[in-house]
Amino acid sequence: MSAKIRTLKIIHIAICAGILLVYLFIGNISLEILDFPSIGSSSSVYLFIPVAAFALGNILFNQQLKQVDRTLPLEDNFGTYQTASIIRWAILEGAAFLILFLAPQFTLFGLFIIIYVIFLRPTEDKMKTDLQYLD
Incomplete structure (x- = not known):
C-alpha cells in the first residue's frame, strides 16, 4: 500500500510544484499582491x-468516493481514491491558473488555492478517513 500512496504523493507534489513554478515565473509575486x-x-x-473550485472539487471528490465498495480491502479501492483526488486537484489547479491569467490583480486568491492544494497532501490515514474505513 505504501508504494501506491507514494505514487499519489509524487503526483500531488508534481501538481503543487507546477502551480508554484508558474506562479513564480509568470505571476508577479511581490508584496503588492497583499494590497487588495x-x-x-x-x-x-x-x-x-x-469558491466555485472549492465547492465543485469537493462535490466531485465525494461523488467519486460514493463508488467505493467498503466490503473490499482498502488497497482495492485505491484506484477510485486516486481518481477522486486527481479530479479535485485538477479543478483547483485550473482555478488557480484562471485567476493568474484572467485576473492577475487577484493573485492572492490563487495563492490561497495553492496553499489549500498543498494541505490536501495524501496519506494513508487520510485515505482511510475519506473512504470511511475503520481500523
Missing part, C-alpha cells in the same frame, strides 16, 4: 472562481 484591489461588479466574478 477594489472590487467592482465586473471583478466580482473572479472572486467566485476559488
Whole structure:
C-alpha cells in the first residue's frame, strides 16, 4: 500500500510544484499582491472562481468516493481514491491558473488555492478517513 500512496504523493507534489513554478515565473509575486484591489461588479466574478473550485472539487471528490465498495480491502479501492483526488486537484489547479491569467490583480486568491492544494497532501490515514474505513 505504501508504494501506491507514494505514487499519489509524487503526483500531488508534481501538481503543487507546477502551480508554484508558474506562479513564480509568470505571476508577479511581490508584496503588492497583499494590497487588495477594489472590487467592482465586473471583478466580482473572479472572486467566485476559488469558491466555485472549492465547492465543485469537493462535490466531485465525494461523488467519486460514493463508488467505493467498503466490503473490499482498502488497497482495492485505491484506484477510485486516486481518481477522486486527481479530479479535485485538477479543478483547483485550473482555478488557480484562471485567476493568474484572467485576473492577475487577484493573485492572492490563487495563492490561497495553492496553499489549500498543498494541505490536501495524501496519506494513508487520510485515505482511510475519506473512504470511511475503520481500523
